Amino acid sequence: QKEVEQDPGPLSVPEGAIVSLNCTYSNSAFQYFMWYRQYSRKGPELLMYTYSSGNKEDGRFTAQVDKSSKYISLFIRDSQPSDSATYLCALSRSSGDKLTFGTGTRLAVRP
Amino acid sequence: DAGVIQSPRHEVTEMGQEVTLRCKPISGHDYLFWYRQTMMRGLELLIYFNNNVPIDDSGMPEDRFSAKMPNASFSTLKIQPSEPRDSAVYFCASSQLGTSEPGTQYFGPGTRLTVL
Numbered sequence: 001q002k003e004v005e006q007d008p009g010p011l012s013v014p015e016g017a018i019v020s021l022n023c024t025y026s027n028s029a030f031q032y033f034m035w036y037r038q039y040s041r042k043g044p045e046l047l048m049y050t051y052s053s054g055n056k057e058d059g060r061f062t063a064q065v066d067k068s069s070k071y072i073s074l075f076i077r078d079s080q081p082s083d084s085a086t087y088l089c090a091l092s093r094s095s096g097d098k099l100t101f102g103t104g105t106r107l108a109v110r111p
Numbered sequence: 112d113a114g115v116i117q118s119p120r121h122e123v124t125e126m127g128q129e130v131t132l133r134c135k136p137i138s139g140h141d142y143l144f145w146y147r148q149t150m151m152r153g154l155e156l157l158i159y160f161n162n163n164v165p166i167d168d169s170g171m172p173e174d175r176f177s178a179k180m181p182n183a184s185f186s187t188l189k190i191q192p193s194e195p196r197d198s199a200v201y202f203c204a205s206s207q208l209g210t211s212e213p214g215t216q217y218f219g220p221g222t223r224l225t226v227l
Contacts (some may be wrong), residue, residue: 032214043202043218095213099165103153
């Protein structure tokens with residue numbers, strides 16, 4: 001069993017839709033939770049950063065962490081064609097530890 | 112800041128040849144990571160350094176792969192001899208503790224390697 005599981009998609013939604021992306025994990029030692037966005041032929045870039053449980057909002061993006069269920073989510077409101085990319089969750093046990101990445105979910109937002 | 116710099120951006124080589132990928136991390140960052148990304152396996156960590164010292168190389172696939180970090184501003188990943196199954200995009204990333212979001216990794220643009 002992988003430490004981090006993520007549905008690879010692809011996920012196709014119409015413009016304006018609410019998108020929900022999720023990861024589950026098995027190691028309760030994870031404390032830092034991130035979402036990276038990767039456009040085609042580019043490197044991943046940090047989108048959201050969360051420490052421990054709770055919610056964090058940044059514009060149209062909301063990240064949720066439920067440590068009791070070992071479940072993390074990224075919500076995108078009013079999705080735009082420019083949100084079309086692969087979204088990867090990334091987790092670590094400490095700030096100096098390596099990141100464990102999910103396999104990524106490919107999202108396409110149709111105009 | 113210019114961000115993480117990788118070279119070359121594209122490399123096409125023949126099986127058996129030596130390949131050297133280069134990375135310049137963001138100035139002041141004390142961690143450097145090498146990843147490989149393929150459709151089948153996703154993003155895999157190969158090795159990472161802290162203050163130029165290798166910390167974890169358990170992801171290096173085999174002895175054909177080696178990585179060095181001679182100073183804080185330069186690292187290389189070498190494949191010798193290369194094989195077609197090494198074809199992938201290789202990313203370098205760097206990070207720094209002591210920030211508001213410690214452990215955040217900043218990725219370079221990647222090197223797309225094709226081994227024929």
